[in-house]
Amino acid sequence: METGVEPEDIGQDPEYAGRLEYHGDKENGYTLTIRDLRESDSATYKFRFITDQTRGRYYGDPGVTLSVTGLQVKVTGGHQDKTLTCSTTCTLTDNPTYIWYKNGHIVKEITSSLYSDYFSDADSYSCAVKGHEDLHSAAVCKKCWSVTYTHQSICALKGSTVDISCSYTYPSYHEIKHAFWFTKWSGMEAEDLSSVPGYEGHIEYLGDKKSDCTLRITDLRLNDSAGYRFRFITSGGKVAGSPVSLTVTGNLSHIYYCNYLIKGSHTDTVVYLMEKYQI
Structure with a gap:
């Protein structure tokens, strides 16, 4: 100093x-x-x-x-017998337990960051640290397609900011041509939100052309309530994820009622909102 x-x-x-x-x-x-x-x-x-x-x-x-780091899966080995490493840019404290996921389902919990097995090119793999299961690494695969959302349903207060966390996978030999979010189709094509009147300066794509597809919506309005979908186009195909339901309310008590209606996911949504917006 x-x-x-x-x-x-x-x-x-x-x-x-x-x-x-x-x-x-x-x-x-x-x-x-x-x-x-x-x-x-x-x-x-x-x-x-x-x-x-x-x-x-x-x-x-x-x-x-x-030092704040994210998780990344690195793949080494032969054609089918491979070793996956849950990699970070710094050493994590407290001797963490690593959780491995195959196609979104837990397959192993181990104290080592290495996981070796027989792997199919059609399967996707990701990792997380126990106690922080909501912070997955991006999934890796060789010949798979997927769009994964952290929350399928979100309730938020008018005027707040929300991040719709999202990751995606595609065959490693493909190249991303276009990636965007949409709520409506225009004819046979999805309508990119960034080109829709009223969304300029209101949304921000935080993702990249590799694996992250997170969308940020600021200064939420009641008419932002909709089903949001991520779509990406590669050199060899097109994929769109299922909708994430966003409900915007101006009344705090409606947040809890909204979450009550979202069966199966209301607990995660309440915690998400309380942590992010300090309700």
């Missing part, structure tokens, strides 16, 4: 709004919890306290370095 430069309280930083929680007291110290981690949160964090004494300003040095 530079001499004479006042440190910035991250509690006042808009990037951390609604994501920080302090635990502790003035006698025993504080613990900081950061929710909904982003790669941009990677930094060195230092705790500072100020007393009523002259020059009574102190901070911990060298601080705690936090």
Whole structure:
């Protein structure tokens, strides 16, 4: 920290709004919890306290370095006998247990990040860390097609921002030509939301041309309630996912009623909203 430069309280930083929680007291110290981690949160964090004494300003040095990483499946081996590695850009703490998924279903829980078996080219594989099963890696496959959503149904408050998390797979020898979200068909073709009047500056495609297809909708309006579908076109085919149902309400009590109606997924949706929007 530079001499004479006042440190910035991250509690006042808009990037951390609604994501920080302090635990502790003035006698025993504080613990900081950061929710909904982003790669941009990677930094060195230092705790500072100020007393009523002259020059009574102190901070911990060298601080705690936090590295935020995502999971990625890497494939090595022969034609069919392959080894999958649940890879990260940094070493995870607490000796995690890795969960392996085949075509979306759990097949193994192990403490090693390696998983070896006989694999079919038509199957898809992904991994997660136990306790954080909602944070899957993108699925990998050689000859498969899929669109997977974290939540099939979402309830959100008017004026808030929602991320519709999504991942997709396609044959490794194909090239992505176009990827977009839509709610309606125009004739025989899906209508790209980014070209629909009223959505300019209102939606943001956070995905890429590899595996992530997350859509962000800001400043939600009541008429944003719809079924949202992701579609991608490759050099050898076209695929569209099933709809994600988004319900926008202006009344907080309607959130819980809405979730009650979404049988089988209302618990996940409530937790998602409470964590993301601090309801």
